[in-house]
Amino acid sequence: MRISELSRRSGAPVSTIKFYIREGLLPAGERTSPNQARYADDHLQRIALIRALREVCGLGTEAVGRVLRAMDPLTADAEPTRLALTAMEEPSPMREGAEAAEHDAALAEVTSFLDGVPWTRSGHHAEFADRLAVALCDLRRLVDPRIEVDFLAPYARAAWALAEAEYDSLPGDETIQPQPGDPLAHPVRMAILGILLLEPVVLTMRRYALYARGSRLYDGDPLPPVETVAGD
CATH class of the missing domain: 1.10.1660.10 (Multidrug-efflux Transporter Regulator; Chain: A; Domain 2)
Incomplete structure (x- = not known):
């Protein structure tokens, strides 16, 4: 055409x-x-x-x-989800002076925390630890300087449960074959779009849950047990 x-x-x-x-x-x-x-x-x-x-x-x-x-x-032996996540990594910005020192300290805390999380992979923290360190610095600077790195614990538990539920829905066991004219093979394409398009779902559900919990507490309504919130 x-x-x-x-x-x-x-x-x-x-x-x-x-x-x-x-x-x-x-x-x-x-x-x-x-x-x-x-x-x-x-x-x-x-x-x-x-x-x-x-x-x-x-x-x-x-x-x-x-x-x-x-x-x-x-x-041909690439694993689509891992390849997709690697492809979406963003380079870290350059930091200097006090900002660099603050970030390095937070990064050391986050790395130590991740080392103690059972599901993490030793030696694979770098990109994720850097982003978490940025978030920790921002929270301490803008919300409360006393925030400890352990605040990440419930997020780590929730993230693993979410990954367990989500992973099977992402293509991860298909052999990748290049396509003529379009070297981005179908399984990787689906993995990228699946990961990226599901992120707004996670964010929206989290915000709705925070709103619903706050309104229930304000109105004096009972809080449903966590294990029943999805209608199980």
Whole structure:
């Protein structure tokens, strides 16, 4: 198909498609003449993925590029969920002076805490510990300087229970095979979208639960036991 048809079928303007190609997010079409190129269904799938990452998941162009570059090329024995999480890691910002010292201290606390959590993997804390350290610094700076790292304990328990429930719904046991024109294989694509699209679900349910608990306490209504909240 020509770029005009690709635009019509994908819903992306021609200018946007050309932007994706310039940024290296979308492979160029097969040249049929000096100013004409032919595109395939693989380009449609790639555009759908790019738009989902940008518009639904809220990733910027740089982050989308980082995700896609991390996926190319794939290996046949890759594990999709691990590969997807690795691809979505963001580089840590540079810190100096007091900010760096504060962050390093919090990072040491968080790393020590994670070492004691049964489900964590030793030597694999780095990206996650860094983000938790940033959150701990912000909480101490803006909420209460006395907050201890142990406040993470209930979140660690809840996260493992959530991962146990969620993991089976994400493709993780399929052999990855590269697709012509689109090296991002289907299992990894589904893992990325599954992880990213479920994060707003977790955040929304948490906020609703906080609202519901607060309103129940305020109104004097009974609090349901945790094990019954999902209707089990």
